[in-house]
Amino acid sequence: MNSKYIKYILLAFVIVGVFFVVQYNEQITVGIESWVKNSGDAGPFVFMLIYIVGTVFFLPGSVLTLAGGALFGPVWGTLYNLTGATIGAIISFITARYIAKDFVEKKSSGHLNALREGVDEEGWKFVAFVRLVPIFPFNVLNYALGLTKIKLIHYSIATYVCMLPGAIAYTYIGYVGREAISGDEAIIQKILLGIALLAIVSFMPSMIKKLRKKQ
Secondary structure: OOHHHHHHHHHHHHHHHHHHHHHOHHHHHHHHHHHHHOOHHHHHHHHHHHHHHHHHOOOOHHHHHHHHHHHHHHHHHHHHHHHHHHHHHHHHHHHHHHOOHHHHHHHHHHHHHHHHHHHHHHOHHHHHHHHHOOOOOHHHHHHHHOOOOOOHHHHHHHHHHHOHHHHHHHHHHHHHHHHHHHOOOOHHHHHHHHHHHHHHHHHHHHHHHHHHHHO
16 A cells, blocks of 8 residues: 555544544543552553553543542552653654654644744753643644654653653552542541652753753
8 A cells, every 4th residue: 555545544544533533532531540440460461551542632631640649649640640641642752753743733733833942952852841741632742743753662661751850740649549548547647648749840940941052
């Protein structure tokens, strides 16, 4: 089959997937816990697969991250969340670079030039910055970065490492929410730690911007 037609077919698949996720967002979110629990020992892999597919098709990452914390706790939840989000981000990046260029340009046209200029000037440092400082929507950013010249390996490493602070904070919040429902006696201390983590993540953008101005 002609490669041009393959690209059109895959592009149509992405568009249909996004439409499906938007239409059934609530049902998918509610169903995550039951799907994971019904999978037994394969639950972590099912969850990461859901996270990967959700990232590619624009399911809100915050919802998935909170669910990961509630289902697997702060440590394993962070690992599963970060792994699923990174793999999904890589697939989105590759899709944009080799298949869905026209679709992504329509989706992210307002910020595309700024992204290209930033990556051309700073490379992986720019990717690290936009991962730590949420200037652009996560799912759109994954596709938009695929239209830049950055190498896949640099994009992947910067994405994984620099999403870690946010993943830790929001995974822990998901875990604390589950603990609060179950009536944990130490919930006050856990809530305070959760607030502290969120505060660190919230102040991180301003700290990074100041450091960038001094350079």
